[in-house]
Amino acid sequence: MRLWRCTVFVAALLPFLWWAWQVAAGQAGPEPGQYLLLNFGQCALILLLLTLSLTPLMKLTRWKGFALIRRQLGLWTFSYGVLHLTSYLLFILGLDFSALGADLQRRPYIIVGFAALVMLLALAVTSNRYSMKRLGKRWKFLHRLVYIALALVLLHFFWVVRADMGQWSAYALAGVVLMLLRIPVISRALGRIRPRHGRVASTHRSR
Amino acid sequence: MLIRTRKRHHIGEHQVTPESVYLARRHFMAGVAGLGMAAALPRSVWASSHYDDVEKGRQPDWLASRLDNTHWQAVTAGENDKLTPFNDASHYNNFFEFGTSKDDPYKHAGDMTTEPWTIEIDGEVARPGTLDVDQLLGEQQLEERIYRLRCVEAWSMVIPWLGVPLSEIIKRAEPTSDAKFVRFQTLVRPEEMPGQRSRFALIDWPYQEGLRMDEAMHPLTILSVGMYGRVLPNQNGAPVRLVVPWKYGFKSIKSIVRISLVKEQPPTAWPTINANEYGFYSNVNPDVDHPRWSQARERRLPNSLFSTNMIDTQMFNGYEDEVASLYKGMDLRTYF
Secondary structure, eight states: OHHHHHHHHHHHHHHHHHHHHHHHTTOSOSOHHHHHHHHHHHHHHHHHHHHHHHHHHHHHHOOTHHHHTHHHHHHHHHHHHHHHHHHIIIIISTTOGGGHHHHHHHOHHHHHHHHHHHHHHHHHHTOSHHHHHHHTHHHHHHHTHHHHHHHHHHHHHHTTOOSBOHHHHHHHHHHHHHHHTTSHHHHHHHHHOOOHHHHHHHHHHHO | OHHHHHHHHHHHHHHOOOHHHHHHHHHHHHHHHHHTOGGGSOTHHHHHHHTTTSOOOOOOHHHHHHHTTOEEEEEOOOTTOOOOOHHHHTTSOOOGGGOSSTTHHHHHGGGSOOSSOEEEEEESBSSOEEEEHHHHHTTOOOEEEEEEEEOTTSEEEEEEEEEEEHHHHHHHHOBOTTOOEEEEEEOOOGGGOHHHHOTTBOSOSSOEEEEEHHHHTSTTOEEEEEETTEEOOGGGTOSOEEEOTTBOGGGSOOSEEEEEEESSOOOOHHHHHOTTTOOSSOBOOTTSOBTTBOOSEEEESSOOSSOOOEEEOOGGGGTHHHHGGGGTTOOTTTOO
């Protein structure tokens, strides 16, 4: 299980290393800041969807490995979100904060994205065992913020699309499916589906 | 402040030979003299020495036969307008027929068949017809035009095009008095264009653009067939594209298969999708913002992580003296 976690860690780190290397090697095109901005943002969205798929996957397969990496993937999502925001501030805004006001006025989707990131921040700082214990029941309630964050991230992305809705639609569909799987009836049904050999084994016992 | 910038700039545009060009020419002349084969070399070598870091690409007959007689640097850009490296100009494109990412066009445009290619000229003309690129260019001398290219997305490049004035092509077709606008259409070939296969594309293919007759006849407006002394890469709109340097880049439609002279202002791609954000004219104008971003400044590419390379955007992309009269009396906020 330790190996599994390490593998996930390395896999999540690789995109960052790859893009950083591409920029360093001059392979990122004539606008490397924009290149990083878009890639970090998209990576954060993919990681968010992956994180949200872990619980349904665990219900479906009963494999505990999925639960073991949930916090880690959540933190990776947040990290790529921070990289995305940092890229905007450094490479697009050029740290010219006098231009920030005008930019936010014209591009409200930046505010929407920022709100999502603030929510992820709240989840990240309360992702430790101490916070879980201290918050008790409220912890679960708080961490449902992730659903709102997903909606905001999809809205943030939707606003930027200009010529083709294909990619956005794919992510939105994945998001909708993951939300549907959380409806109690569906979620319970998911828990009843077991891998075939499991079911065969239990039938044997009942005889 | 804008006026001061423009004036200083304008002197540069007509009188100053960039140092790099001067040096490149000297270098070439020295090389030729050294080899003792000056007489044997065609003029086109001038271009290949000037653009020696440029990927050669294929060379169709219609281009090869015209390079020797090309008017190099017929129009140059300002002294601060350094040429964008070929590699950047050919690897960072908007050509939505091939996808929405900047690198999609160079990844996918190689699949587009550009030979054979025909351009249909029709509508309000006395001599309609279907021409190949050779016939389209006809006797017209190729000219190199170094233009600033300002994208509506607030980035810009400086590109040496090879082409001919559109006015000459239109004149040859003998437009009737009913011809008030020119409509252009891009190739539709989904089997070679992944963006056209997408079911989620917002553009209603074919990509369509248009100019008012006086804009089309303006001497700065060209049909381009090459850049950097070579044929156009497919992703840059091979084999024939429009270049209108005082308008946002999307007006300069790529891979043209049809040019029609028409009575009414034609519907064009971007205003059709979103009339609030894009207008028919789409003249570069630092005072009229895109609803989602400012157009007052632009990122001159390539830039780096350490500098966005922001410069002030100029009225009509710096071609105000040449084109402002076309829009006299028009409210450019209404007709953006």
